[in-house]
Amino acid sequence: MVQEVVHPFAKYLRSAMMPHIWCPGCGNGIVLNCFIHALDELQKDLDKLVVVSGIGCIGRTAGYTNADSFHTTHGRAIAFATGVKLANPELEVVVISGDGDLFAIGGNHFIHAARRNIGIKVICANNFNYGMTGGQQGPTTPLEASTTTTPYGNIEHPFNLVHLAAASGATYVARWTTLHVRRLTQSIKRMLQKEGFCFIEVVSPCPEIFGRRNKMRTGLEMMEWFRRASVVENFSDPSKAEISPEKIVVGEFVNTEKVSYERLLQEKIAQINEKAMRW
């Protein structure tokens, strides 16, 4: 009799949602893999985990994770997650979304959630373009890159996401590529043990949509770029953390302690009601 073999991590995925929608060579599976490895190593209670995503390829991650999950409108994952976290601070609320979703249409929510220090954890798969809609220019598209809407080369300056996150007040900021699976997993673990707003950028290959227009036709070629160009510069100045054909600065940039919004809020509520009791 053939024995059914179950993958040890099967419990972290919704098998009924498979197969996933991602292209060959896409980095999103690595992001999801590192995330569930981190959950496993921390023995996280899946009943108390909420994964929220916006719109885009990586936005399907929420549905693939076997926890409570919500797939919001485009750009609004962080705003939705803010409501979840404040309504029930016991929940671990993780936002996994893309560069266009989090930093173009949703950019305002990102900076304000970081400023308030809401205790949600944000993982951004940065693939330099809008993959799901067919490869348009986005807020992280490098200068001169070719996309379906920049056929003559991109003339917009890209956001430096780790600099933006650090300047907005995030208590943990890191950048890795999908080549750095062990470091990324450790980074996610570290983030999940922190109190305030945390952010990890994962530079992720999109060979089918972005790479093939930029002389990197396969996932392997994109990973080769990451291997060749990545330099670990932990706790270097995030404003200088460039992403260029020659150099991708990765590492942890910020790891500080700051009381979260929800803790301040609960303390305030306790104070107000203590005062009321004395009347």
Next chain:
Amino acid sequence: MTKKRTLPTGAHFMSGDIACAEGAIAAGCRFFAGYPITPATEIAEHLSERMPEFGGIYIQMEDEIASIAAVLGASYAGLKAMTATSGPGFSLMQENIGLAVMTETPCVIVDIMRGGPSTGQPTLPGQQDVMQAKWGSHGDYGIIALAPSSVQEMFNLTIEAFNLSETYRVPTLLMGDEIVAHMWEKVVIPSASEIRIVNRKKPHVSPSEYAPFMPEDDLVPPMACFGEGYRFHATGLTHDERGYPRTQNSEVQTRLVKRLCEKINKNADKIIRVEEVMLEDADVMVVAYGIVARAALSAVRKAREAGIKAGLLRLITLWPFPEKHVAKIAGQAKAIVVPEMNCGQIVREVERAAKETPVAFLSKLGEDPHTPQEILDVIKRCS
């Protein structure tokens, strides 16, 4: 319990915005997210003081899009949640009102209507958002909208909005206007035990059997919340009863969208509330709502004094539209008069329901609502 953590049972002199905020507290609302906007700001201000006294959450978000998104998140995390805004903010919220419809999220959105379009008249009343209430988000859906006429109703209907929203898992809109919001009147707040509170129905199956969008006979699915161990998925994409995306399947799309409409339409008789005044023998029926209905009532009384058989149908529920109530009287009345603070919105629904009966529309824009005399003049012309 502390002194402060109780309802202010008794008679009060308060504004409509404050009455709305107190109504939310009384209904069990424990999450408010909003963004300042005239003439709804006082709701936020009052709740920033009152919510913490009840252990609830008040947060000012970065815009109205974030406000409604946070409200949806809080509702899925198990709290009754609300936001309040006016026209410009209501426009910004429309996409996520659609998400609330699609994910069947109980929540209350208060729209204190001012003059539009665009920035319009921030400090003056309007009724220009009532069609937006029904059709504002893209796609087909059913929704519930209520129209308060007094400060007392700003309190009562806020509670009613929460109850309806929890019963039908649908965003419920309280369509006030600048006058009912800023006006001060007597409000009687009952004791907590006298207030009917409805909570969303919970699943009665195990997590492995739970399908978050499997409806019961009333077409409404029981709702688990995050953290309760059900580990469910919800999405704005077309989804099956498990909540899984099924974007290429016409059968799933048809089944879902029809149910989202029918759970409101088929329960319309239970949802709809109107006030009928002197309609039994009316030759002329005035159909009005919100602050305008008060001038209409005065006009109807004056008409009766002048020997004209006039009556008032006051719409408390705007959506689903009370078309049966209009049709019933339309059969006996010679004419219908519809005064509105817009260029003609609800009058279209009245005309549709009234069929052959002639309908006179009285528009008023840009300042105070219609005077009783202005409505009376039209009643006289129609009688």
